[in-house]
Amino acid sequence: MEYIITFLDKNGLVFAFLVTGFIMYFSEGISKTLTRGKIPGSAISIFMGLVLAYFAGLETMGKKGIADLPGFSGFELLGGPMFRDFAIVSTAMGASFAIIKKTGPIGVLSLFLGVIISFAAGAIIAYALGITDAESLTTIGAGACTFVVGPVTGTALGASSDIIAISIAAGVVKSILVTIGTPIIAPYIGLKTPQSAMIFGGLMGTTSGTAAGLAATDPKLVPYGAMTATFYTGLGCLMCPSVLYFLMRAIL
Amino acid sequence: MLLRGVALLAACFVAGQILGETLGRLLGIQANVGGVGFAMLFLILSQNELEKRGLFHLEMGEGVTFWSKMYIPIIVAMSSVQNVRVAFSNGLLALLAGIIPVIACIALMPLLSKLAPKE
Known part of the structure; x- marks a missing residue:
């Protein structure tokens, strides 16, 4: 047994891929069977991670x-800030300023x-x-943006891990709520044109939730909402650990 | 070609993060000021620029896309290494901080739609 644990720790990153794969496979199953696909597997797996x-x-x-x-030490690398930030930056690919310009100033306004x-x-x-310290308040505020902006901000400001966990949980709640709520609320807020989808993505952010919610409303709207939601993540990662943090320090 | 995409991503990452760290130092705080956001901005700008010049190959994009598909699994791994035991007592906070901002933003939606130019 001893040598197996040593082996797993030595090859930590690879073992972490395997375990994460299991978590996601299991969560997809829950998503399909228990929620009939209403809650996306991604949100369930992130929640699963917190439960574990x-x-x-x-x-x-x-x-x-x-x-x-013992044996799971590789998770520190896979779930650490380096891979996380690298993967987040990559999601900006395919985003185009030309498209965001089409919604005009209103698209940018909705983002801010x-x-x-x-x-x-x-x-x-x-x-x-x-909660009273500026770093923790900023991290939780950022978590209310998305489950990505929260931990990115928390790490950048040196917030503690339990505060970062709260910010992730808040972001997951938001993502699930947007996923389930979008098709229900859509007729009441005029969510039926590409332009309204872009405004919606800008207001909500949380790319996975917006994409899943719009898919349940009208699949044609997904690329538009997902586009502004991607910018939202970028803007959140830019503003939360800077301007908004300074603002927070100035207020307190 | 594939690795050129990964290298482009790495270049944007390094440049953005160092800019964020430098800004933090200049401002006299122990923080990375917006590094990830800057890196995303660099990636969008460089991709748009390369595409304009016809230098952005499909395979180069795949080197970046791989990482964007790894994003959710990495976030899952990240959530599994947090100090949730201590955070648990603040579960109500997480719930409220997830729900109330959504309601506030949805309330704004009709107003913004009205301001939008007609298609």
Whole structure:
């Protein structure tokens, strides 16, 4: 047994690919059977990751989730900031300023409003529930933008891992809510043209949730919403650990 | 060609992150100020520029696309290494911070649609 654990730790990254594959496969199954595809597998697997980290934390009393379990140390690399930021940057590919210009100033306005309002609402709720330092408030505000902007901001500002976990959870809740809520709310907010989809993507961000929600509303709208949502992630990663953080420090 | 795409992505990553770190130092705070955001901006700009000059090959794009498809699995791995045990007591905060911003933004949607130019 000993030598197997040593082997797994030595080849940590590869083993982490395998385990992550299992988590995602399992989550896809839950998505298809239990929710009839209503909640996308990606949101379930991220939630699953948090659940596993919780139980691993109870077991080891450590701070690094399942990376503290023997044999699972590779998760620290795969789930660490380097790969994460690298993968996030890559999602910007295919985004084009020419398309965003087509919605005109309203598309850009929706992006800025979407980031700022989500951030402010998240930070205010965190403050009301007893969080007081600027780094943590900024991280949770960023998590209210998306489950990506939260941890990127948290790492950049040096927030603690439990605060980053809250920011991910908030982002996952948002993603699931947008996924389920979009087709329900669509007729009431006039979500039926490419232009309205772009405004919607700009206000909501959370690319996976917006894409899944629009797919359930009208698949033709997906590329438009996903386009502005991608810009939202970029804008959030740009603004949260900078302007919005400074603003937060100035207020407190 | 494939690796040229990965290298382009790496170049944008390094440039953006160093810019973010440098900004943090200049501003006198221990933080990376917007590094990932800058890197994304660089990637969009360089891709658009290369495409304009006809230098962006399909296979080059695949080198970047691979990583964008790895994005959700990496986020799953990331969520599994957080200190969730300590965060658990703040579950209500996560729930509210996920729900209320969505409601606030949806409320704005009809207003913005009205402001939009007609197609």
